[in-house]
Amino acid sequence: MPAGGVAKEVKTTTEALAALVGHLPGAVGTPEMAVDIKALFDRFDRDGSGGLNITELNSGLKALGIGLGRDQLKALRSELGGEGAAVISLEAFAASLETHARAEAAAAAEVLALVWAHPRIKDVEDIFLDQEDDGGDGSMAASELCARLQQG
Secondary structure, rough: OOOOOOEEEEEHHHHHHHHOOOOOOOOOOOOOHHHHHHHHHHHHHHOOOOEEEEHHHHHHHHOOEEEOOOOHHHHHHHHOOOOOOOOHHHHHHHHHHHHHHHHHHHHHHHHHHHHOHHHHHHHHHHHHOOOOOOOOOOOOOHHHHHHHHHOO
């Protein structure tokens, strides 16, 4: 169980994959991410067999604070290991997480581009570039930023 003691119930394999990817500190497509995925896999692979069975997958998810119902767990196993797979290999686990991480990164980049295209968001950029910092401490509190945006 996570530090709080209660697993967060997720409803879909996409949510579960997003939660797993959230536990990978390395950037998408980097050697560090590959190392992080292997470390996560090894953490789940309690018997050291080189493959994850459904019990290990469930235990590993719960240890990360991710709760899945029985049907969602089976669906995630298929997503991670391939349709009908009884055991998830490191290669299949890594490929699935990397694919999901790339899709999340692409979606985030698209959202960011849309946000920066918004005229009010340009005001945010101008505020930071002009270094308008009322506190004089080299940073800007959310209240300072809000005040500047409200000034128009």
